[in-house]
Amino acid sequence: MAVLRPVSVRRPVGVALCALAGAVVVGVSVGPADVSLPTVLRILLSHVPVLHYRSGANPVSASIVWEIRLPRVVLGGIVGAMLAGGGAAYQGVFRNPLADPYLLGVAAGAGLGATVVLVSGPRLSELLPPAAFVGAVAAVTLTYAVGSRVGRHGATASIVLAGVAVAALLTAVQTYLQQQHSQDLQVVYGWILGQLTTANWSDVVLVLPYAAVSALALLVHRRLLDVLRLGQDEADSLGVRTSRVRLAVVAAATLGTAAAVAVSGLIGFVGIIVPHTVRLSTNSSYRVVVPVSMIGGAAFLILADVAARTVQAPGEIPIGVVTAFVGAPFFLFVLRSRRAGKSVS
Amino acid sequence: MISLEDVTVHYGSAPAVVQVREGIDPGEWVGLIGPNGAGKTTLLKAVAGLVAHDGVIRIDGAPSTALGPKDLARMVAYVPQHPEFPADMTVGAYALLGRTPHIGYFGTESGHDRQVCATLLQWLGLSSMAERPLGTLSGGELQRVVLARALAQEAPVLLLDEPTSALDLGRRVEALELVDRLRHERALTVVSAMHDLTLAGQFADRLVLMDGGRAVAAGKPDEVLLEDVLGDHFGTGVRVLRTDDGDLVVVPRRAR
Numbered sequence A: 001m002a003v004l005r006p007v008s009v010r011r012p013v014g015v016a017l018c019a020l021a022g023a024v025v026v027g028v029s030v031g032p033a034d035v036s037l038p039t040v041l042r043i044l045l046s047h048v049p050v051l052h053y054r055s056g057a058n059p060v061s062a063s064i065v066w067e068i069r070l071p072r073v074v075l076g077g078i079v080g081a082m083l084a085g086g087g088a089a090y091q092g093v094f095r096n097p098l099a100d101p102y103l104l105g106v107a108a109g110a111g112l113g114a115t116v117v118l119v120s121g122p123r124l125s126e127l128l129p130p131a132a133f134v135g136a137v138a139a140v141t142l143t144y145a146v147g148s149r150v151g152r153h154g155a156t157a158s159i160v161l162a163g164v165a166v167a168a169l170l171t172a173v174q175t176y177l178q179q180q181h182s183q184d185l186q187v188v189y190g191w192i193l194g195q196l197t198t199a200n201w202s203d204v205v206l207v208l209p210y211a212a213v214s215a216l217a218l219l220v221h222r223r224l225l226d227v228l229r230l231g232q233d234e235a236d237s238l239g240v241r242t243s244r245v246r247l248a249v250v251a252a253a254t255l256g257t258a259a260a261v262a263v264s265g266l267i268g269f270v271g272i273i274v275p276h277t278v279r280l281s282t283n284s285s286y287r288v289v290v291p292v293s294m295i296g297g298a299a300f301l302i303l304a305d306v307a308a309r310t311v312q313a314p315g316e317i318p319i320g321v322v323t324a325f326v327g328a329p330f331f332l333f334v335l336r337s338r339r340a341g342k343s344v345s
Numbered sequence B: 001m002i003s004l005e006d007v008t009v010h011y012g013s014a015p016a017v018v019q020v021r022e023g024i025d026p027g028e029w030v031g032l033i034g035p036n037g038a039g040k041t042t043l044l045k046a047v048a049g050l051v052a053h054d055g056v057i058r059i060d061g062a063p064s065t066a067l068g069p070k071d072l073a074r075m076v077a078y079v080p081q082h083p084e085f086p087a088d089m090t091v092g093a094y095a096l097l098g099r100t101p102h103i104g105y106f107g108t109e110s111g112h113d114r115q116v117c118a119t120l121l122q123w124l125g126l127s128s129m130a131e132r133p134l135g136t137l138s139g140g141e142l143q144r145v146v147l148a149r150a151l152a153q154e155a156p157v158l159l160l161d162e163p164t165s166a167l168d169l170g171r172r173v174e175a176l177e178l179v180d181r182l183r184h185e186r187a188l189t190v191v192s193a194m195h196d197l198t199l200a201g202q203f204a205d206r207l208v209l210m211d212g213g214r215a216v217a218a219g220k221p222d223e224v225l226l227e228d229v230l231g232d233h234f235g236t237g238v239r240v241l242r243t244d245d246g247d248l249v250v251v252p253r254r255a256r
Helices: A010-029 A037-046 A059-094 A106-119 A122-147 A156-180 A182-192 A201-220 A222-228 A232-237 A242-264 A270-281 A286-310 A319-337 B040-047 B069-075 B091-097 B111-123 B139-152 B169-186 B197-203 B227-234
Strands: B002-011 B014-024 B029-033 B054-059 B076-079 B157-161 B189-193 B206-211 B214-219 B238-242 B248-252
Touching: A010 A037, A010 A059, A010 A286, A037 A059, A059 A156, A059 A201, A059 A222, A059 A242, A059 A270, A059 A286, A106 A122, A106 A156, A106 A182, A106 A242, A122 A156, A122 A242, A156 A182, A201 A222, A201 A242, A201 A286, A222 A232, A222 A242, A222 A286, A222 B091, A232 A242, A232 B076, A270 A286, A270 A319, A286 A319, B002 B040, B014 B040, B014 B214, B029 B040, B029 B169, B029 B197, B040 B054, B040 B076, B040 B157, B040 B189, B069 B076, B076 B139, B091 B111, B091 B139, B111 B139, B139 B169, B157 B169, B169 B189, B169 B197, B197 B248, B206 B227, B214 B227, B227 B238
Parallel strands: B029 B189, B029 B206, B076 B157, B157 B189
Antiparallel strands: B002 B014, B002 B054, B206 B214, B238 B248
C-alpha cells in the first residue's frame, strides 16, 4: 500500500541555500576597494574560530572585508529574511496575497518613531532603532486591540481594516511633524527609503536576538499556517484555536519586521515578491514557503544592496528603490512563466 | 450520541435556532430538512462548536462546551456546504489535514497519521490521485476527497451540510451511498442538512424538519414527509407518492 509522501522541503531549501551562499560571496567581493575573490575568501577563512588560518592579506583589505562589507551583508541577509518571512506569515494569517509585513501599521509606526527622534535633534540619533522598534510594535498592538474586538471572534478583515486606519493616523502625525520641521525632511526621507549604508557589527548584534526568536517562532507554526488555508470555520472545526495561532504568528512576524525596520528603515516589496516567487516556483505549502522565503529574502536583499552600491558608484541608491525596481519586473517574469493553477495564498 | 437540550443560537439579535430539543442515537442518520433560512446550517455549526449557543449540546454525554477544540474535533467532523479547496494542495496533503486534531501544536504528522490517510484514500478510490492538485479534480472527486479528510479525523459523529448540492444525480446517489456504507463500516452517527427531500427520505433513518429556527416535526420519513406538513412549511403544494419499493417521492404540485 502506498504511503503518503511528506511535502518535499529539502530540495527547495537546498537550492535557496546555494543562492544565499552565492549572494554572500558576491556581497563581500564587490565594492569600491578592489579585493580579489580568492583574497576575500582567505580573509573570511581567517576569521573561522578553530582553524587558525592566516590570510596573508593586507590589513586594510582585511579590515574592509571584515569590518565594512561582511556586517553589511550579514545585516542585509537578516533584514531580508525577516521581511520575506514576515510577509509569508502575514499572507498565511490573513489569507490575502497582498498582505505584507507593513499591513498592520509596522511601517507607519516605525516611521513615526524614527521621525520623532530625527526631528528632536541629532544628539538623540542612537535612540533611532529603539524608537522605530517601539513605534512599530505599538502600532500593531493598537491595530490588534481595536481590530480584534470588532467582527466575529477576531475575524481577519476587521484587523486588516483597523491596520489601514492606524497606519493612516500615524502617517498623518508623521507628515505633520515633517512639515513642522521641514529642515530635517531630507534626513527623515532618507531613513524612510531604507539603507544598509552604516551597517556594522553592533547593528547585527542588536537585531540578532529578535530575528532568531522571530524565525524560530515562524518555523514552528508552518503546519498550522497550512491548516489556516482552509479558512476559519474549517480550521476551527479541526480543533485549531485560530485566533491564538494568528496572534502568535502576527506577534512573531511583527517582532522580526520591527527589528529589521529599526536598523534599516522601510525597505518595501521584499515581503510580497519573495514569498510569491517561492510559491510560484515550488509549492504553496507553508512548510516550504516560510523557510525558503527567509533564505531567499536574505539572498535577494544582499544582491539588491550590491546593486544599490554599485550602479551609481561611488554614490548609493536607496535600497528601497532597488527592491522595487529590480523586484517588480522579476516578479512579473516569474508570474508569466509559470503554469496556471498555482495558488497565491 | 448527540443530545440537543433547548439549543438556541442568535446572530446578533436575530434568532437563528430556537429551543431545539432532539436526541440522536449512535449510528443513526438524521436528515435535517427545511426551507432556506430555517437554521439547519446554524444548528450543524452549533454542534461543531463553530457558533456560540444557549442550552446544552451533549456529545456522547459530555457538554460540547466542556470539551476543548481538539477534543471536540476528535468527536465531531464537520463538512461545510462549500469547503475551501486550495488549488495547488495535493489530495494527500488535504486528507492529512484531517489528522490535525491528533497532532500536537508544535508537532507534525506521524507515520500512523500517514497510514490512516493512505488507507482512507484507498478505501475511497483516491490512491492514484494522491499527488494531484485539488484544482484538477472534478466535483465528484472533490466530494470523495472531502469525505477522506473528514473521516481522517476518526470522529464518531459526521456532520454534512448539503453534501450533494453541486453534484449531478449519479454523483449524488454515489456520494450518499458512500456515506451510508461508511457509517455502517465505522459505526458513525451522521447528521446531514439536505435540500433534496426524496433522497433525504431514502437515506436518513429519521428526519427533523426545521422552520424559522424551530424543529417543527421529527420522526421516520413517512411520519415527516406528509403533504400538508411539507406544504405548510415550504410554502408550495406538494404531493408525496410511494414507489413499489416503499420509497417516498416528494413532488412539487404546480399551480396550473
